[in-house]
Structure formats: structure tokens, C-alpha cells
Amino acid sequence: MRRLEVINGAGGRRRWSADEKAGIVAETLEPGAVVSEVARRHGLTPQQVFTWRREARRATLADVVEGDDRPAFVPAVLEVPPPSEPKKPRRRRAPAPRARRSAAPxxxxxxxxxxxxxxxxxxxxxxxxxxxxxxxx
Structure with a gap:
């Protein structure tokens, strides 16, 4: 005799509501929580939980900046300094260490x-x- 397995119910992907996702993500943010343990408890892979955490972080940042999920763009104004008179050549100095260099703000x-x-x-x-x-x- 051969063994036959019968699966009842809906197959395929599970659907998680936004509230369920938020609850699982909140569990991972508690002190001492381990993402893989939380994922295992809910029948998920750690990668899925990390993806939900990343999406929640992006949504929070978008809400702070724009108030909705659309990216916001502002015009950039570049000011080019007027050309100056040629300077006399100087001796080259050693380049400044990276920590002391300042990038343009x-x-x-x-x-x-x-x-x-x-x-x-x-x-x-x-x-x-x-x-x-x-x-x-």
C-alpha cells in the first residue's frame, strides 16, 4: 500500500493583515527579543520578519518627511563661485587625513x-x- 496525504483548506500563501504584521514586528523590537525565535513562533522565516521591519521603518520615515508614501523632491540651487585670478604655484602638501576633511554641506x-x-x-x-x-x- 502507498501512503497518500490529503491537504484540506486553502493552500498557497498566507495573508497577514497590517495589524498582525505590526504586532509581530513590535515583538521583535522588545528588549532581548530574537528575530528568529519570534519568526519561528509565528511560522515565518527570519528573512520575512526582517523585510517587514524594513518596510515599517521606510513607512515611518515617509510619514515624518511627507505625510504620505510618495517621495518628495525640492529644487536644488547651485552657486558657482566666480573665477578668481590664477594663483602662483605652491609646494604640494601631504593630503589631510580623512577625518579632518570636510565635505560640502x-x-x-x-x-x-x-x-x-x-x-x-x-x-x-x-x-x-x-x-x-x-x-x-
Whole structure:
């Protein structure tokens, strides 16, 4: 005799509601939580849970910046300094160490307020400042 397995019910992919996903993601953010354990408990792979976490982070950042999921673009204004007189050649110095070099800052003007963003600025902080400026202008 051969063994035959009968599967009842709907097959295929499971559908998770936004509330269920949010609950599972929230479990992974608790102190001491291990993503693979949470995923196993819910019958998921850790990769799926990490994807949901990434999507939640992007959605949160989009809400802070724009208020919806569409990307926002602002016009960029470049100011080119006028050409200066040729300088006399100088001796070359050794290049400055990377830590001391400063990158050109990003400058935003929103509602008459100018914000300069230097290198190493935290994206979440910058997004919060932009959102605050937009609500006041």
C-alpha cells in the first residue's frame, strides 16, 4: 500500500493583515527579543520578519518627511563661485587625513529658513527637522 496525504483548506500563501504584521514586528523590537525565535513562533522565516521591519521603518520615515508614501523632491540651487585670478604655484602638501576633511554641506531653504546639513548627519533627525519646518511654513 502507498501512503497518500490529503491537504484540506486553502493552500498557497498566507495573508497577514497590517495589524498582525505590526504586532509581530513590535515583538521583535522588545528588549532581548530574537528575530528568529519570534519568526519561528509565528511560522515565518527570519528573512520575512526582517523585510517587514524594513518596510515599517521606510513607512515611518515617509510619514515624518511627507505625510504620505510618495517621495518628495525640492529644487536644488547651485552657486558657482566666480573665477578668481590664477594663483602662483605652491609646494604640494601631504593630503589631510580623512577625518579632518570636510565635505560640502547640503543647504536647504524652506519657508525662508536656511538649514545646513553637514557630513555625518543622522537621516531621522534631518527628516524630523524638515517636517517641523514644513508644518511651520
Amino acid at each position: 547640503i543647504e536647504l531653504e524652506i519657508g525662508g529658513v536656511v538649514v545646513r546639513i553637514g557630513p555625518g548627519a543622522d537621516a531621522a533627525t534631518v527628516a524630523a527637522v524638515i517636517a517641523a519646518l514644513r508644518t511651520t511654513s
